[in-house]
Amino acid sequence: MELKEKIKKEIDLIPEEYLPQLEQYxxxxxxxxxxxxxxxxxHLKGKYDNANIRKLAYE
Numbered sequence: 127m128e129l130k131e132k133i134k135k136e137i138d139l140i141p142e143e144y145l146p147q148l149e150q151y152x153x154x155x156x157x158x159x160x161x162x163x164x165x166x167x168x169h170l171k172g173k174y175d176n177a178n179i180r181k182l183a184y185e
Contacts, residue, residue, distance in 0.1 A: 140148060174182075
C-alpha cells in the first residue's frame with residue numbers, strides 16, 4: 127500500500143488545471159486499450175495510397 131499512498135500524495139500536489147488531463151490519462155490506463163493509429167500515405171495515385179504500410183513492411 128505504500129506505493130498507492132505515495133501516488134495519492136502526488137495527486138494531491140498537482141495543480142487544479144492539470145486534473146482534467148490526469149483524469150483522461152487514468153481513463154486510458156483503466157481501459158487498457160491503445161488507439162491503433164494507421165500510418166497515412168500521401169495520395170499520389172500509386173499502389174501504396176490506401177495500403178497498410180506497417181503490415182506490408184513485415185511481410
